[in-house]
Amino acid sequence: MSRLERKSETKMVPVPSHSIVPERDVNKAPILECSHLGIDFGGLTAVNDFNLTVGRTEIAGLIGPNGAGKTTVFNLLTKVYQPTRGTILVDGKDTHGMNTVQVNRAGIARTFQNIRLFDKLSVEDNVKIGLHNQIKYPMWSGIFRLPGYWKKEKLAHESAMELLHIFGMEDLANHRAGSLPYGAQRRLEIVRALASNPSLLLLDEPAAGMNPSETADLMENILKIRDTFHIAIMLIEHDMSLVMGICEGICVLNFGEIIAKGTPSEIQNNPKVIEAYLGSQKKEG
Numbered sequence: 001m002s003r004l005e006r007k008s009e010t011k012m013v014p015v016p017s018h019s020i021v022p023e024r025d026v027n028k029a030p031i032l033e034c035s036h037l038g039i040d041f042g043g044l045t046a047v048n049d050f051n052l053t054v055g056r057t058e059i060a061g062l063i064g065p066n067g068a069g070k071t072t073v074f075n076l077l078t079k080v081y082q083p084t085r086g087t088i089l090v091d092g093k094d095t096h097g098m099n100t101v102q103v104n105r106a107g108i109a110r111t112f113q114n115i116r117l118f119d120k121l122s123v124e125d126n127v128k129i130g131l132h133n134q135i136k137y138p139m140w141s142g143i144f145r146l147p148g149y150w151k152k153e154k155l156a157h158e159s160a161m162e163l164l165h166i167f168g169m170e171d172l173a174n175h176r177a178g179s180l181p182y183g184a185q186r187r188l189e190i191v192r193a194l195a196s197n198p199s200l201l202l203l204d205e206p207a208a209g210m211n212p213s214e215t216a217d218l219m220e221n222i223l224k225i226r227d228t229f230h231i232a233i234m235l236i237e238h239d240m241s242l243v244m245g246i247c248e249g250i251c252v253l254n255f256g257e258i259i260a261k262g263t264p265s266e267i268q269n270n271p272k273v274i275e276a277y278l279g280s281q282k283k284e285g
């Protein structure tokens with residue numbers, strides 16, 4: 001039986017910040033704790049009083065109608081924006097004042113709504129770029145190609161190939177990233193994000209533009225990432241079959257505020273959630 005046919009939901013247990021985490025994570029320090037997080041853009045409050053805890057190995061979903069504030073939350077977590085208020089703890093560390101590079105070193109990696117690969121570089125080189133936090137080249141050994149440089153280069157090659165192998169992409173290592181089919185480019189983005197060895201991987205609409213078979217592969221790959229690397233994954237997604245199929249805890253935003261948290265079945269039956277989605281459909285219609 002394919003793992004995606006599993007119907008049983010993960011048992012979730014309550015933790016502070018009115019959140020739930022998978023039972024298997026309850027005795028482990030959470031990977032993410034947001035308290036009263038918010039940001040204003042001039043007079044517009046894009047996110048307000050965002051409280052969320054994500055378990056160590058949880059697959060968490062962040063959903064909501066268009067313009068609800070989902071990407072803004074990712075931008076706050078990754079310090080593209082500094083919060084107007086509230087705190088973000090990553091692995092127990094307060095990220096106040098950190099920049100995007102520091103927060104990546106603290107354990108958060110992400111992909112974007114639109115593909116952001118280096119099209120003209122090879123698949124392998126794209127992954128090596130993601131390894132930059134892991135493998136440091138001392139300046140002089142790089143400029144003069146000293147033995148130390150070749151040692152690091154060999155290590156980077158081996159690490160990149162190992163990651164590509166996990167996702168069945170090692171045969172594509174020398175292909176130009178821009179020449180890959182759409183689904184493979186999106187997979188490569190995820191591999192590149194994983195190269196920075198995150199504890200929390202943020203995926204912004206990973207299934208956008210995918211056909212059903214690419215989406216099914218993506219779901220398998222997300223489960224594989226969680227099970228291989230034992231990390232947490234938080235995803236924004238409009239494809240409800242993906243969200244309801246693999247997310248364990250789901251948080252729903254509307255107009256920048258959390259309106260519900262729960263398991264897939266709780267969220268699907270929550271009247272506030274149904275109203276938020278129907279309301280946004282009426283507005284669009």
Ligand SMILES: Nc1ncnc2c1ncn2[C@@H]1O[C@H](COP(=O)(O)OP(=O)(O)OP(=O)(O)O)[C@@H](O)[C@H]1O
Pocket residue numbers: 041044046064065066067068069070071072073
């Ligand atoms: N840099 C910014 N300056 C001003 N307003 C912004 C900025 N970034 C986001 N916003 C506003 O914040 C609100 C939330 O936007 P956001 O992109 O986070 O929504 P979303 O839930 O990700 O939407 P979608 O599902 O359509 O991607 C919107 O009203 C948006 O216009």
